Amino acid sequence: QAQLVESGGGSVQPGGSLRLSCAISGYTYTGSSSMGWFRQAPGEEREGVAYLYLRDNITYYNSPVNGRFTISHDNAKNTLYLQMNKLKPEDTAMYYCAADTLSTIATMMVNRRYEYHFQGQGTQVTVSS
Numbered sequence: 001q002a003q004l005v006e007s008g009g010g011s012v013q014p015g016g017s018l019r020l021s022c023a024i025s026g027y028t029y030t031g032s033s034s035m036g037w038f039r040q041a042p043g044e045e046r047e048g049v050a051y052l053y054l055r056d057n058i059t060y061y062n063s064p065v066n067g068r069f070t071i072s073h074d075n076a077k078n079t080l081y082l083q084m085n086k087l088k089p090e091d092t093a094m095y096y097c098a099a100d101t102l103s104t105i106a107t108m109m110v111n112r113r114y115e116y117h118f119q120g121q122g123t124q125v126t127v128s129s
Helices: 102-110
Strands: 003-007 010-012 018-025 033-040 047-053 058-061 069-074 079-084 093-101 123-127
Touching: 003 093, 018 033, 018 093, 018 123, 033 069, 033 079, 033 102, 047 069, 047 079, 047 102, 058 069, 079 093, 093 102
Parallel strands: 010 123
Antiparallel strands: 003 018, 018 079, 033 047, 033 093, 047 058, 069 079, 093 123
């Protein structure tokens, strides 16, 4: 069974940067494998942040983070990253990673109510002055 462990969160001032990591083990890669980052603030629904379709190296970013965040994957380390720059207070949330089929990840990116169980505990990002 796949295990995903998020890390790298913390507290930063607006305008700062963080890099989140998601260590992946036990996951079987296929031609449709995709990986994504999602976040959820207290009292809010889950929000898709970005995803990466591995086979074609295609990335997608939701508009609130487009141009500020970068998703990447290190094959040798089996690790997914999210580089977050120019952070804003509205980026404050618990961040989760997911590895699944392109269909599932893409659906989650736009459907906040699509039920999904994240394997990891998430990593907290807090942006405040």
